[in-house]
Amino acid sequence: MSSSEIITAKNLTKVYGKTIAVSGISFSINRGECYGFLGPNGAGKTTTMKMIHCFSPMTAGKLTVTEMDVRREQRKIKAIMGVVPQEENLDPDLKVLKNLIVYARYFDIPVKTAEERAIELLNFLQLKDKMNSKIGELSGGMKRRLLIARSLINNPKILILDEPTTGLDPQARHLIWQRLRLLKKNGITMILTTHYMEEASQLCDRVAIIDKGKILTEGEPKKLVADNIGTEVVEIRLEDENQEAILEQLNEFNFTYERAGDTLYLFSNNGKELLHSIVDVKHSQLLHRPATMEDLFLKLTGRGLRE
Numbered sequence: 001m002s003s004s005e006i007i008t009a010k011n012l013t014k015v016y017g018k019t020i021a022v023s024g025i026s027f028s029i030n031r032g033e034c035y036g037f038l039g040p041n042g043a044g045k046t047t048t049m050k051m052i053h054c055f056s057p058m059t060a061g062k063l064t065v066t067e068m069d070v071r072r073e074q075r076k077i078k079a080i081m082g083v084v085p086q087e088e089n090l091d092p093d094l095k096v097l098k099n100l101i102v103y104a105r106y107f108d109i110p111v112k113t114a115e116e117r118a119i120e121l122l123n124f125l126q127l128k129d130k131m132n133s134k135i136g137e138l139s140g141g142m143k144r145r146l147l148i149a150r151s152l153i154n155n156p157k158i159l160i161l162d163e164p165t166t167g168l169d170p171q172a173r174h175l176i177w178q179r180l181r182l183l184k185k186n187g188i189t190m191i192l193t194t195h196y197m198e199e200a201s202q203l204c205d206r207v208a209i210i211d212k213g214k215i216l217t218e219g220e221p222k223k224l225v226a227d228n229i230g231t232e233v234v235e236i237r238l239e240d241e242n243q244e245a246i247l248e249q250l251n252e253f254n255f256t257y258e259r260a261g262d263t264l265y266l267f268s269n270n271g272k273e274l275l276h277s278i279v280d281v282k283h284s285q286l287l288h289r290p291a292t293m294e295d296l297f298l299k300l301t302g303r304g305l306r307e
């Protein structure tokens with residue numbers, strides 16, 4: 001293990017009854033990095049997070065956090081971690097500030113220190129004027145920000161964020177991204193799960209795309225896209241039977257493609273070259289754009305629904 005690694009997993013496995021939720025995955029996360037787990041519903045993201053923060057015991061494999069074994073050093077590991085769970089679990093009987101102060105007790109933080117820190121954190125997450133509000137009065141975005149504030153109460157070295165912006169509006173989401181980038185600048189290591197590709201590209205140094213408990217690929221977002229898809233995409237909205245004709249017009253070029261319903265996706269490093277050779281298609285049926293993580297994600301995990 002290199003000294004830059006803060007979390008190392010080898011053949012990490014979790015089985016629930018007959019379900020293999022996590023199937024022998026290996027990864028390592030570096031100090032100060034933001035590492036993302038991307039995957040459709042049921043991929044095993046939350047299960048992986050829960051094993052890292054010692055909430056759910058692993059079935060097999062090896063998992064260490066700052067060289068401590070999650071099976072043996074749970075207390076010490078929990079002390080250096082902040083966790084934003086996927087499901088909101090604030091205490092509805094306590095007001096906003098009190099939620100943070102009571103949570104601080106788990107870490108044996110003296111009340112006075114906890115109070116100062118709580119106010120500082122509410123400020124940081126733009127929640128100070130909600131200090132005395134009831135949890136029930138908060139919007140979805142405020143609750144998520146409060147969960148982030150709560151996760152920071154023990155000054156964690158590692159922050160785990162399980163779908164931190166799912167269901168939020170763009171304003172709320174962008175505010176959270178800003179705050180997370182600031183935390184990263186301050187040196188905190190972040191592990192994030194999401195199914196928003198934009199979020200992964202905005203925040204993560206590296207991502208692992210997982211599905212059915214397995215890592216399909218891992219790396220820097222931009223490089224992953226360029227290596228697997230190319231840099232550009234041409235989308236052509238067209239009846240099925242005419243898609244074949246287009247592909248014939250382009251047979252001299254180097255590209256890959258995918259057909260999905262009314263759309264033909266062409267992936268290449270030179271979209272212009274392709275566009276110039278497409279005839280008999282209206283301008284309004286064509287879209288030329290940069291390739292994204294979403295293209296890669298759909299290529300690897302398919303277009304079938306996961307509900």
Ligand SMILES: Nc1ncnc2c1ncn2[C@@H]1O[C@H](COP(=O)(O)OP(=O)(O)O)[C@@H](O)[C@H]1O
Binds near residue numbers: 016039040041042045
């Ligand atoms: N407590 C549990 N008991 C039984 N099965 C579970 C439990 N938690 C998760 N699973 C199953 O494990 C798989 C992975 O779930 P999860 O880690 O929550 O995926 P994700 O967070 O990527 O949506 C799913 O098939 C899910 O139904």
Ligand SMILES: [Mg+2]
Binds near residue numbers: 045046047
């Ligand atoms: Mg989940």
